[in-house]
Amino acid sequence: MKQYTDQLLKIRHELYRxxxxxxxxxxxxxxxxxxxxxxxxxxxxxxxxxxxxxxLNCEFEHGSRFExxxxxxxxASLFLKIAEMYDAEPVVSTVYLAGPIMECSDxxxxxxxxxxxxxxxxxxxxxxxxxxxxxxxxxxxxDIASCQVVLANCWKPSPGTSMEIFIAxxxxxxxxxxxxxxxxxxxxxxHSDVVFHSLAEAVEHVxxxxxxx
Numbered sequence: 592m593k594q595y596t597d598q599l600l601k602i603r604h605e606l607y608r609x610x611x612x613x614x615x616x617x618x619x620x621x622x623x624x625x626x627x628x629x630x631x632x633x634x635x636x637x638x639x640x641x642x643x644x645x646x647l648n649c650e651f652e653h654g655s656r657f658e659x660x661x662x663x664x665x666x667a668s669l670f671l672k673i674a675e676m677y678d679a680e681p682v683v684s685t686v687y688l689a690g691p692i693m694e695c696s697d698x699x700x701x702x703x704x705x706x707x708x709x710x711x712x713x714x715x716x717x718x719x720x721x722x723x724x725x726x727x728x729x730x731x732x733x734d735i736a737s738c739q740v741v742l743a744n745c746w747k748p749s750p751g752t753s754m755e756i757f758i759a760x761x762x763x764x765x766x767x768x769x770x771x772x773x774x775x776x777x778x779x780x781x782h783s784d785v786v787f788h789s790l791a792e793a794v795e796h797v798x799x800x801x802x803x804x
Contacts, residue, residue, distance in 0.1 A: 592650070606667075613668040624720055627685065627737030630730050631673055637725070638666040684713040684801045685738040687764075689756065691749035692719050703744055707794050711742075712801040735759050740800050742793060745770040745779060756782050765800055769793045 600606065626634070645662040648654030688704050700719045708715045716734045721727040735741060741759040745752055745768055753776075759766050760782040768783040769790050770776070780786055787793040 606664075609664045610668045610671060613664050614672065617665075617668065621720060625714060625716055626730075627716060627734045629733035629737055630716075631676075633726065633730055633733065635669060635673065638662075638669050642666050684740070685716060686711050686713050686797055686801075687716045687735050687738040687741045687755075687759070688718065688744070689741055689752050689759075690719075690744040691747055691752055693749070693751060699746075703746075703790060707742070707790065710794055710798075712798045713739075731755065732758060735764065736762055738764060740765045740767060740797055742797055743768045743779075743783070744790060744793075745774070745776075748774070748776075753779065767793050767797050767800070 642659070642662045645654060645659045649656055649659050688707070690700075690703065692700050704715075704717050704719060708717070716738060718727065718731050718734065721730060735755060735758055741755065741764050743752055743756050743759075743766060745756075756766055756768065756779060766783045766785075768779055768786045770779060770786060770788065772788050775786070785796060787796065
């Protein structure tokens with residue numbers, strides 16, 4: 592079997608350039624991502640798996656060495672971002688933004704989240720940025736476990752949002768819910784700490800909770 596020798600990063604400047612380009616590509620494709628530590632760990636393991644798969648394909652399935660390089664660059668970009676986040680970011684209170692995603696338009700999914708993220712006094716976790724290919728159920732559960740507050744915008748009935756509220760309640764998280772006056776569910780009320788009929792009022796309450804953390 593062919594052997595490979597550590598090249599000691601002799602072309603480090605070229606490698607750094609490729610990592611920067613990959614970072615820019617990811618940012619353009621996915622936007623600025625915010626996840627909890629456990630979620631970043633899960634994504635990291637997925638990337639490691641992709642690198643390992645590319646290596647084995649190259650060795651045993653007539654795969655391309657360029658595929659190995661591409662996957663390694665993607666992983667390097669992710670790991671350097673994680674190193675930078677943990678080096679620079681202070682510990683802050685975190686808010687999980689729950690709300691309908693399935694069978695919703697992009698504007699229905701993202702607009703209210705994009706509106707509240709700059710206003711909330713803390714880090715926001717936006718589950719809508721995950722892709723269907725990712726294990727989003729377990730990632731969402733890990734994100735809820737890592738947050739202090741769940742802001743649930745129940746502007747329409749949603750099984751997923753209802754589950755997020757229930758799970759947050761079982762984890763003793765603060766659950767701040769927004770629901771239309773004509774769609775108040777007793778189940779939602781029972782598993783929420785407080786219910787508002789205005790998103791602005793809910794965000795104001797979340798910020799008060801942030802100041803108490």
